[in-house]
Amino acid sequence: MPSNKLLQAAAGSAGGDNLFVEDVFSTYVYTGNTSNPITINNGIDFSGEGGLFWAKARSGSSTQGHALLDTVRGTSQALASETSNASVALNSSKAVTYNNNGITIPADTTMSTAVLNYSGFEMASWSFRKAEGFFDVVTYTGNGTSGRTVAHSLGSVPKMVIVKNISLSGYNWQVYHTSTGNTDYLNLNDADATASFIGAWNNTSPTSTHFTLGNWAQTNDAAGSTYVAYLFGDDAVFGEDGDEQICKIGSYTGNGTVGRTVDFGFEPQWVLIKPNTNDDWYLFDTMREWTTDISERLRPNTSDEGNRAFYYIPLNATGITFNASSGGALNVNGREYIYMAIRRPMKVPEAGTEVFSTVFRTATAPTFYTGFVTDMQIYTYLNGFQKSLTDRLRGQQELLTNANNAESATGTQATYDWMTGVGDQDSASSNTIAWNFKRAPKFMDVIAYSGTNSAHTEVHNLNAVPQLMFVKDRDAANSWVAYSAATGPSICGFLNSTSDFFNVGTAYFNSTNPTSSVVTIGSNGSVNASGRNYIAYLFATLEGVSKVGSYEGNGSGQNIDCGFSNGARFVLLKDVDDSAHWNVYDTTRGISTGTSYQLSLNNSDAQSGATDQIEPYSGGFKVKTNAGTNASGHTFIFLAIA
Numbered sequence: 001m002p003s004n005k006l007l008q009a010a011a012g013s014a015g016g017d018n019l020f021v022e023d024v025f026s027t028y029v030y031t032g033n034t035s036n037p038i039t040i041n042n043g044i045d046f047s048g049e050g051g052l053f054w055a056k057a058r059s060g061s062s063t064q065g066h067a068l069l070d071t072v073r074g075t076s077q078a079l080a081s082e083t084s085n086a087s088v089a090l091n092s093s094k095a096v097t098y099n100n101n102g103i104t105i106p107a108d109t110t111m112s113t114a115v116l117n118y119s120g121f122e123m124a125s126w127s128f129r130k131a132e133g134f135f136d137v138v139t140y141t142g143n144g145t146s147g148r149t150v151a152h153s154l155g156s157v158p159k160m161v162i163v164k165n166i167s168l169s170g171y172n173w174q175v176y177h178t179s180t181g182n183t184d185y186l187n188l189n190d191a192d193a194t195a196s197f198i199g200a201w202n203n204t205s206p207t208s209t210h211f212t213l214g215n216w217a218q219t220n221d222a223a224g225s226t227y228v229a230y231l232f233g234d235d236a237v238f239g240e241d242g243d244e245q246i247c248k249i250g251s252y253t254g255n256g257t258v259g260r261t262v263d264f265g266f267e268p269q270w271v272l273i274k275p276n277t278n279d280d281w282y283l284f285d286t287m288r289e290w291t292t293d294i295s296e297r298l299r300p301n302t303s304d305e306g307n308r309a310f311y312y313i314p315l316n317a318t319g320i321t322f323n324a325s326s327g328g329a330l331n332v333n334g335r336e337y338i339y340m341a342i343r344r345p346m347k348v349p350e351a352g353t354e355v356f357s358t359v360f361r362t363a364t365a366p367t368f369y370t371g372f373v374t375d376m377q378i379y380t381y382l383n384g385f386q387k388s389l390t391d392r393l394r395g396q397q398e399l400l401t402n403a404n405n406a407e408s409a410t411g412t413q414a415t416y417d418w419m420t421g422v423g424d425q426d427s428a429s430s431n432t433i434a435w436n437f438k439r440a441p442k443f444m445d446v447i448a449y450s451g452t453n454s455a456h457t458e459v460h461n462l463n464a465v466p467q468l469m470f471v472k473d474r475d476a477a478n479s480w481v482a483y484s485a486a487t488g489p490s491i492c493g494f495l496n497s498t499s500d501f502f503n504v505g506t507a508y509f510n511s512t513n514p515t516s517s518v519v520t521i522g523s524n525g526s527v528n529a530s531g532r533n534y535i536a537y538l539f540a541t542l543e544g545v546s547k548v549g550s551y552e553g554n555g556s557g558q559n560i561d562c563g564f565s566n567g568a569r570f571v572l573l574k575d576v577d578d579s580a581h582w583n584v585y586d587t588t589r590g591i592s593t594g595t596s597y598q599l600s601l602n603n604s605d606a607q608s609g610a611t612d613q614i615e616p617y618s619g620g621f622k623v624k625t626n627a628g629t630n631a632s633g634h635t636f637i638f639l640a641i642a
Contacts (some may be wrong), residue, residue, distance in 0.1 A: 018238060018239060018240060018241075018242050019131060019238050020238055020239060020246075020345070020346050020347045021238060021246040021269075021342065021343045021344070021345060021346050022043055022345050022346070022347050023043060023044075023045075023129065023131075024044070024051075024128070024129040024131040024134050024135065024238075024246070025044075025126070025127065025128055025129065025134075025135075025246070025270070025342050026042035026043060026044050026102075026125075026126070026127040027124070027125070027126050027127075027269060027270055027285040027286065027287045028040050028042050028124075028125045028126075028127070028287060029058075029122065029123060029124050029125070029287045029288060030122075030123050030125070031120075031121070031122055031123065032057075032115060032116070032117040032118045032119060032120065032121040032122075032123055033107060033117065033118070033119045033120075034107055034108040034117075034118060034119040035107050035108075035119075036107050037104050037105060037106045037107050037117070038104070038105045038107075038117050039099070039102065039103075039104040039105075040102040040103050040104075040105070040125065040127075041099075041101050041102045042101070042102045042127055043101055043102070044101065044102055044103075044127040044129045045100045045101065045129060046071055046098035046099060046100070046102065046103055046127070046129070047071075047098045047099055047100045048100050049129050049130050049131070050070075050071035050072065050098075050129070050130045050137065051070065051071055051127060051128050051129040051130050051135065051137065052068060052069070052070045052071075052127070052128040052135070052137060052230060053068070053069045053070070053096070053103050053125065053126075053127050054066065054067070054068045054069075054081075054125065054126045054127075054128075055067045055114075055116050055123055055124065055125040055126075056114070056123070056124050056125075056298055057114065057115050057121045057122070057123055057305060058122050058123065058124050058288065058296075058298065058305050058306040059120075059121060059122040059305055059306075063113075063303055064113070064114050064115050064121065064303060064305075065080045065081070065082045065083065065113040065114040065302075065303035066080055066081040066082055066114060066300060066303070067079075067080065067111055067113075067114040067115075067116050068080070068081060069096060070137050070228065070230075071098055071137070072137045072138070072139055072228065073087065073139065073166065073228060074095075075095040075096050075097065075098065076089055076090045076093070076094065076095040076096070077089060077090075077166070078090060078111045078114070078116075079164055079166065079228075080111070080113045080114060081173060081188050081189060081300040081301070082113075082189050082299075082300065082301050082302050082303050083113060083189055084169060084170050084171055084172050084173075084189055085112075085113070085169045086165065086166055086167055086168050086169045086171075087166035087167075088111050088112050088113075089111075090109055090110070090111055090116070091108075091109065091110045091111065092108075094106045094108075094109045096109070096116075102127070103127070105117040113303065114303075124285065124287070124288055124298065124306070126270065126285070128230075130153075131236065132153070132154065132155030132156065132236060133154065133155055133156045133233045133234075133235045133236025133237075134154075134232070134233055134234075134236045134246065134247055135154070135230070135231065135232055135233070136152050136153050136154040136158075136230075136231045137228065137229070137230055137231075138150060138151070138152050138153075138228070138229050138231070139166075139226055139227065139228050139229070140226070140227055140229070141224055141225070141226055141227075142165075142217075142219075142220045142221040142222065142223065142224060142225045142226075142227060143220065143222065143224070144215050144217075144220060144221055144222025144223075145215060145220070146199075146202055146213075146214050146215040147202050147204070147212060147213075147214075148202075148212070148213045148215075148220050149210040149211070149212050149213075150210060150211055150212075150213065150229065151209060151210055152209070152210065152211065152229070152231050154208070154231045154233050155208065155233075155236075156208050156233040156235040156236065157205075157206060157207060157208050157233065157235070158176075158206045158211060158231040158232060158233055159177070159178040159232060159233055159234050159249035159250075159340075160175065160176065160177050160178065160231075160232040160249050160340055161175070161176040161206060161211055161229055161230070161231050161232075162174070162175050162176075162188055162229065162230045162232075163175075163176075163218075163219050163227055163228070163229045164227065164228055164229075165217075165218070165219075165221070165225050165226075165227050166225075166226050166227065166228050167225040167226045168221075168223075168225050171217065171218055171221075171225075172187040172188075172189055172190070172218055173187055173188035173189045174186075174187065174188075174200060174218050174219050175187065175188050176200070176201055176206070176211070177249070177251075177338045178249060178250075179249075179250055179251035179336075179338045180194050180251075180276065180338060181205075182201045182202075182203050182204055182205045183196050183197075183198065183201075183203050184196050184197075184200075185197060185200040185201070186274060186338075187301075188281065188300055188301060189300075189301050190301050191278055191279055191280045191281075191301055192278060193275075193276060193277045193278050193279075194276045197214075197216065198214055199214035199215055199216030199218075199219075200213075200214055200216055200218070200219055201213065201214060201219075202214040206231075211229070211231070232247065232249060232340060233247070233249075234247040234248050234249045234340075238346070239346055240346075240348060240441075244266075244343070244346060245265060245266065245343070246266075246342060246343040246346070247340065247341065247342050247343070248264040248265060248266070248339075248340070248341045249339070249340045249341075250338070250339060251336060251337060251338045251339065252336075252337050252339070253334065253335070253336055253337070254322075254330070254331040254332045254333055254334065254335045254336075254337060255331065255333050255334075256331060256332060256333030256334075257322075257331075257333075258322070258323050259321060259322070259323070259450075260321070260322045260331055261316065261318075261319055261320065261321045261322075262319045262320050262322075262339070263318050263319045264318060264319040264320075264341045264343075265318060265319075266318060266319075266341075266343040266344070266461075267315055267316065267317050267318065267319070267343070267344045267461055268286075268315065268319065268320065268341040268342060268343060268344060269285060269286045269287075269342060269343065269344040269345065270283075270284070270285045270286070270341070270342040271283070271284045271285075271320065271339060271340070271341045271342075272300070272339060272340045272341075273330060273337055273338070273339045274337065274338050274339075275329075275330075275332070275335055275336070275337050276335070276336040276337065276338065277335060279329070280299045280301055280302065281299055281300045281301050282297050282298075282299060282329070282330065283297065283298045283299065283300055284296070284297055284298075284313065286315070286344065286392070287373075288306060289395060290315065291314075291392070291393055291394055291395035292314045292315075292393055292394055292395075292448045292533065293312065293314075293394070293395065293397075294312065294395060295312055295313050295314075313330060314448065315393070315448075316447075316448075316449075316459070317447055317458070317459040317460055317461050318459055319341070344439075344461070345373075345440075346441060347440070347441070348440065348441045348442050348443075348463075348542070349438075349440045349443055349542065349545055350544070350545070351544070351545065351642070352544075352545045352546065352569060352641045352642035353371070354372060354438070354440070354545075355372065355437065355438040355440045355443050355444065355545065355641075356435075356436065356437055356438070356546075356569070356570060356641045357370045357371060357372070357435075357436045358433065358434070358435055358436070358569065358570060358586045358587070358588040358589075359433070359434045359436060359588070360431065360432075360433055360588050360589070361431065361432045361433075361434065362431050370436040372436075372438050373438060374392070374436045374437070374438060375391055375392045375393075375437060375438050375439040375444075375446060376389065376390070376391040376392070376436070376437040376439075376444075376446060376537065377389070377390050377391070377434055377435065377436050377437070378401065378434070378435045378601070379432055379433065379434040379435070380432065380433060380599060380604075381430040381431070381432050381606075382430060382431045382432065382433060382589075382599075382606065382607045383430045383431075383606045383607070384604055384605055384606035385430070385432075385604055386400045386402055386403065386604050387400060387401040387402045387599075387601050387604070388400060388410070389401055390410060391446055391535070391537075392446075393446050393448050393535070394407065394448070394474070394535060396409060396410045397409060397410065397474075398410045399472055399474070399535070400496075401480065401495055401496060401582075401601040401602065402496055402600075402601065402602050402603050402604050403496055404477045404478055404479045404480070404496055405477055406473070406474060406475050406476055406477060407474045407475075433586070433588065433589060433599070435570065435584070435586070439461075441461070441462065441463040441464070442462065442463050442464040442540055442542045443462075443539070443540065443542045443545055443546055444462070444537070444538065444539050444540075444546075445460050445461050445462040445466075445537075445538045446535065446536070446537055446538070447459075447460050447461075447519070447535070447536045447538070448533065448534070448535050448536075449521075449533075449534050449536070450531065450532070450533055450534070451525075451527070451528040451529045451530055451531060451532045451533075451534060452528060452530055453523055453525075453528060453529060453530035454523055454528070455506070455510040455520065455521065455522050455523050455528070456520075456521055456528075457518040457519065457520050457521070458518060458519050458521055458536070459517060459518055460514075460517065460518065460519055460536075460538055462516070462538050462540055463516060464516055464540040464541075464542070465485075465513075465514060465515060465516050465540065466483075466485075466514045466519065466538040466539065466540055467484070467485040467486075467539060467540050467541060467548035467549075468482075468483065468484055468485070468538075468539040468540075468548045468637070468639055469482070469483040469514070469519065469536060469537065469538050469539070470482055470483075470495050470536065470537045471483075471508070471521075471526075471527050471534060471535070471536045471537075472534065472535055472536075473525070473526055473527070473529070473532055473533075473534055474532070474533045474534060474535055475532040475533050476525070476529070476532060478525065478526040479494040479495075479496055479497060479526060480494055480495035480496045481494065481495075481508045481526055481527055482494060482495050482501075482574075483508070483509055483514075484501070484550070484576065484637045485513070485548070486549070486550035486576070486635065486637050487501050487576055487635075487637070488513065489508070489509035489510070489511050489512055489513050489514075489520070490503055490504060490505055490506070490509075490511045491503055491504070491576075492504045492508050492509070493574070493576060494602075495582060495601060495602060496601075496602050497602055498579045498580055498581055498602060499579060500575070500576055500577055500578050500579060500580070501576040501577075504524075506522050506523075507522050507523070507524035507526075507527075508521075508522045508524055508526065508527050509521065509522055509527075510522040510523075514538075519536065519538070539639055543563055544563065544564065544565070544642060545641070545642055546639065546640065546641050546642070547562035547563060547564070547568075547620065547638075547639075547640045547641075548637075548638070548639050549562070549637070549638060549640075550635055550636060550637045550638070551623075551635075551636055551638075552633065552634070552635055552636075553575075553623070553629075553630040553631045553632050553633060553634045553635075553636060554630065554632055555625060555627075555630060555631065555632030556625060556630075556632075557622065557623065557624050557625055557630065558622070558623055558630065559617045559619065559620070559621075559622050560617070560619075560620045560621050560622065560623060560638070560640075561617075561619040561620050562619060562620030562621070562640045562642070563619065563620070564618070564619055564620050564640075564642040565618060565619075565642075566618060566642065567587075567591075567616050567617060567618050567619070567620065567621065567642075568587075568591075568620050568621045568640040568641060568642060569586060569587045569588075569641055569642060570584070570585070570586045570587075570639075570640065570641040571584070571585045571586070571591075571614060571621050571638060571639070571640045571641075572584050572601070572638060572639040572640075573585070573614075573629060573636060573637075573638045574636065574637050574638070575628065575629075575631060575634050575635070575636050576634075576635050576636070576637055577631075577633075577634040577635055578631065578634055580628060581600035581601075581602055581603065581628070582600055582601040582602045583598050583599070583600055583613075583628065583629070584598070584599045584600070584601060585597070585598060585613070585614050585621075589607070590610070591614060591615065591616055591621070592615070592616060593615050593616065594610075594612050594615070595610040595611070595612065596610070596611060596612065596613045596614050596615065597609075597610060597611075598611065598613060611626070612624050612626065613626045613628060613629045614629055620640055621640060623636075
């Protein structure tokens with residue numbers, strides 16, 4: 001059980017609110033330049049709390065290494081994780097600025113072995129904020145005495161400690177890891193196997209207040225060198241109720257089989273893995289390409305740019321899964337591996353604008369910006385086109401909501417950067433609309449899974465009972481299966497069809513409603529054929545943000561109360577009792593009295609003309625006499641977003 005002190009570690013935000021993983025860790029990608037400073041606004045309070053900023057070029061040159069700066073050592077001294085070099089100054093007296101919500105890097109900022117902000121370089125970065133139970137930074141002076149202790153403020157027992165001599169070159173980065181124990185060490189800057197030596201940690205495990213050193217010059221020389229130590233813990237509890245772990249530091253044993261999973265207890269956004277043999281350190285994060293098929297890796301012990309098409313370790317709701325392509329390096333039978341994993345973002349949104357946006361684009365002004373990390377996008381041309389759905393878990397692969405096709409590579413109309421929400425459509429002459437969604441607890445989740453041909457459950461991270469779900473076979477031409485809480489698990493429909501909902505028995509969801517933690521999958525091939533891959537999109541009602549519901553048509557007009565204060569910006573609507581379209585309305589194209597513009601997800605038709613189908617209502621939306629939205633005696637299901 002965590003101590004009271006650790007429970008209080010979640011209290012540090014303004015007003016005493018609990019901390020979330022977003023408050024203490026960020027992975028962020030950006031493109032460098034030589035003309036302007038780059039300000040990374042990632043929510044990390046460096047100026048007030050302190051921490052570590054770690055950056056790496058992932059394109060442009062394989063000789064550009066890692067750069068680590070921290071608030072304890074200052075604004076202009078960097079370290080390179082792939083070398084044994086001492087701390088070096090940034091070029092031309094450059095200095096970063098630590099802000100209360102991130103960091104600013106001056107234009108044309110480099111160090112002798114790496115770039116931080118230089119033209120044309122795609123950059124990955126990771127920010128760690130000091131927080132009890134998660135991360136701390138300390139410096140100390142070597143004295144060459146065995147049993148030397150160094151105080152820290154982690155507030156819990158460190159599970160991993162990384163030490164570097166910053167005064168003199170030729171000293172390796174020494175790593176203590178809880179799974180290898182206090183007699184062993186690893187070097188972050190090389191691929192060496194775990195080695196034993198009493199001089200590293202004096203055969204003494206760290207405590208919640210100190211860590212212990214031997215008399216080895218690598219960690220504690222007698223010459224009075226200055227050292228920096230980065231300490232990581234996984235005992236802190238964060239989140240809305242102060243009971244969620246945000247970091248897991250541990251180990252696993254490879255078994256060489258496809259489908260082997262490592263359970264962290266959460267879906268990660270960042271993972272560092274090292275075999276206890278002569279092999280590299282491997283670093284993955286979700287802001288670079290980490291999909292169901294491709295996992296871009298970087299290696300802290302080398303200056304190589306990211307390999308984007310080799311290591312395949314798909315994410316799942318509680319950890320990672322190894323497939324055939326990853327078995328050779330990260331799942332060798334009988335090999336031991338150590339790891340550190342950090343949880344995906346976990347804050348519950350407070351406004352619809354945090355998790356949803358509609359973007360209208362023209363051929364002459366194709367660039368768009370969503371304002372948030374985008375996890376799913378549906379786009380189409382207004383003059384008639386397929387409805388293309390892409391998501392971050394699947395990468396540059398599209399599914400068509402208006403067809404039963406298997407997924408395929410996206411065309412030129414979908415150049416997209418999930419991190420920044422910036423993208424470009426192609427040079428087509430038509431205007432387009434894009435509906436953009438962000439995964440967030442109690443609002444929306446996306447899960448990818450493989451079929452087994454047997455009814456089973458799949459874990460999700462919605463943290464609420466799903467009320468609307470769409471499931472698609474990625475590998476075969478099967479219809480999109482639609483579930484609604486209003487009709488239950490045995491009465492389903494198809495997103496790519498106008499057909500009414502009908503009795504499917506146990507076929508799709510095994511006649512079992514989902515729970516706040518799992519979805520039950522039936523044995524039908526549309527949702528669960530053996531060896532095939534599937535994707536599922538889950539939605540729930542979140543007060544003031546979204547409403548998943550139903551109403552009975554009365555043929556004469558009625559207000560649909562969603563609990564909003566300024567009306568719905570987006571409405572997806574379907575008559576489940578009739579052959580009817582899955583109609584989409586949004587305020588960007590227009591929802592106004594007497595006029596609404598309709599697109600249908602189930603066809604490639606052009607946008608309808610201005611018709612009086614739905615109208616504004618401050619609490620949600622209003623349906624009129626139109627049979628498509630208010631046929632008397634018919635049940636309508638909907639998803640509305642404020």
